[in-house]
Amino acid sequence: QQQVKQSPQSLIVQKGGISIINCAYENTAFDYFPWYQQFPGKGPALLIAIRPDVSEKKEGRFTISFNKSAKQFSLHIMDSQPGDSATYFCAASSENYGGSQGNLIFGKGTKLSVKP
Template sequence: QQQVKQSPQSLIVQKGGISIINCAYENTAFDYFPWYQQFPGKGPALLIAIRPDVSEKKEGRFTISFNKSAKQFSLHIMDSQPGDSATYFCAASKNAGGTSYGKLTFGQGTILTVHP
């Protein structure tokens, strides 16, 4: 029930195209859903995050869509650029109240390659 399932494992997109990465979760107690971007040899960096009180959040070319009833959320990268080539991780956590201490459960990652 703690799993977050991410797909696809890898994705190849042409420059200017739309990249879409999907995640599904089981634990309905999750209430925070961040996406992290990781370049080779670097630590993950927070990209964008959403809470279940909204269905969509947009920051620049990056949009999270959230479907609470389906327990799914996705990352859309518009006008994908070669510089977006990285590994993307979705994650989820429960409210820090109680004993969760904000522990994140990560998906397995998606390797995105944007061809020029």
């Protein structure tokens, strides 16, 4: 059972455009939703994260939108740059989910290519 579904699998955007990646989750116990960025040959790095008490969080060109009732959240990258080309993973976690608090449940990833 896949608890976090991510789409699209791949995305091509022109420089300066907006990149949008979507995720949906099933477990209502999740209360932490981070996005990770991974460059080839590197481990994932935390990009931005949101808790369900807010509907949006913005850090620079990166914004998370969160819809608790729909159990969906998305990453928006404004003014996309070639340097943003990477694989992006959404994830979900819970502070109080049995013995698995803090474990990250990841989506399958989106490979973003930003064309110059």
